[in-house]
Amino acid sequence: MGNNRGRGLQANVLGTFDTVVMAVAGSAPAYSLAATTAVLVGAVGLASPAALLYCAIPMLGIALAFSYLSRIDTNAGASYSWVGRTLHPFLGFISGWALVVSATIFMVAGSLPAGSMTLSLFDEGLADNTALSTLVGAAWFVAMLLVVLGGARLTVRAQLIMSGVELAILALFAVGAVLHTDNARPFEWSWLGFSHFDGVSGFASGALIAAFYYWGWDVTSNLSEETKDSRRTTGLAGLIGVGIVFLLFEAFTIAVNVILTSQQIQDNDANVLAVLGEEIWPGWGGKLLIVSVMLSTIATLETTLIQVTRSLFAMGRDHTMPSALGKVHRTWNTPYVAITVVGAVALLMLVASNALGSVGDILENAIAAIGLQIAVYYGLAGLAVVVAYRKMLLKSPSNFLFGGLWPFLGALFMFWIFIESLSDLSNASIAIGIGGLAVGLVPMLWYWRQGSDYYRPADLDASDVVETDYIPDGYTAAEAERSRVHEGLPTDF
Secondary structure, three states, X not given: OOOOOOOOOOOOOXXXXXXXXXXXXXXXXXXXXXXXXXXXXXXXXXHHHHHHHHHHHHHHHHHHHHHHHHHHOOOOOOHHHHHXXXXXXXXXXXXXXXXXXXXXXXXXXXXXXXXXXXXXXXXXXXHHOHHHHHHHXXXXXXXXXXXXXXXXXHHHHHHHHHHHHHHHHHHHHHHHHHHOOOOOOOOOHHHHOOOOOOHHHHHHHHHHHHHHHHOOOOHHHHOHHHEOOHHHHHHHHHHXXXXXXXXXXXXXXXXXXXXXXXXXXXXXXXOHHHHHHHHHOOOOHHHHHHHHHHHHHHHHHHHHHHHHHHHHHHHHHOOOOOHHHHOOOOOOOOOHHHHHHHHHHHHHHHHHHHHOOOHHHHHHHHHHHHHHHHHHHHHXXXXXXXXXXXXXXXXXXXXXXXXXHHHHHHHHHHHHHHHHHHXXXXXXXXXXHHHHHHHOHHHHHHXXXXXXXXXXXXXOOHHHHHHOOOOOOOOOHHHHHHHOOOOOOOOOO
């Protein structure tokens, strides 16, 4: 199961630093802050830093699950493969499908802001022109499509430039926010406590929004077949990525609480970061932060394309989707059929959403729907690691905590916000979210009937894998033997 038929992806292209950059870019710090801060403040007010803090804890549990699972099964499909081999192949397929649908919707949701922000750099008035925003957004999307088509090495080089500039601008403004004196209100430690939440439902609504600030770091696992020493690197990079974006999210959310009045946040719901930039650095600040948001949006279109195309590649290779999706280009070593199909579908959806008129409403519903789908595949991965490591959890305290308890609690948290949020979401969001998952039942049952090997998986058992002679890059067999820890895996901390 998961073995390469025909050409595989190009191995050992990405190093540790490259992979960390991809994890941070996947979470798109500037885009998440710009698109979601006003929504989060609207939901929980001054408790927004607390919502991000209490969501980071279970999110780290899911990142630990991905880290532990990627050590025992290197697969471009990631949770699609892991969940299929631990819980059930049907759940594994739904896990992969949830990622494919949410990522495809996101590429539409991300292309429009990329277009409107590019236009706003030249003329504020043009940013509201939906048709023009769609056109410019589509141009950016096609550019990223071509970069991803060109291979993992080109993808990472483009990412280093975009994310490097974005993070440099964010770091500059984080320092500026600390030095800023003309504040709307003084900082309070209570913003990191539970006192500002409006009961359990208030906490849940904040947590649902906060969870999807973080989404995207798991692109490292979809790149595992192209990463050096991937059993170690992909999981570690995901954990570091979550840590970095958590610090950025907290710094800027606290800065918004301190520097901006409630009225400013309300009046500029789509552009809170630009207003914050103007306050910190009048004249230039707003424009600079718009540049960082634009780069962040384009960068995350790229990482999302990688996630969806690598997942479809794994599905095509396993014959759980049309096998053409598993084809790899002779020169570029990329799944070119999957990339072409995803590109065509996303562009069609982008044009269709424009034709439907009220794009703002459609995107709001779509982004909420994405939330439901992400909760499904993150939650299933959190359960999968407990099953895969069940024989090893009691062999060391670190295995029990990092490979069992923490991911399990992370999974419960994901399922809790999934159920809790159903009562608050619009019918359209629920229709897109649940309907998108339900569509996946058609290919799942069809290829199951066709007898795909994926539906007769070899069980994923960590105790079998850890005892085998896995030799990391750069080690001799003797060195690997000396460094191996038989009673459990060393933790990433």
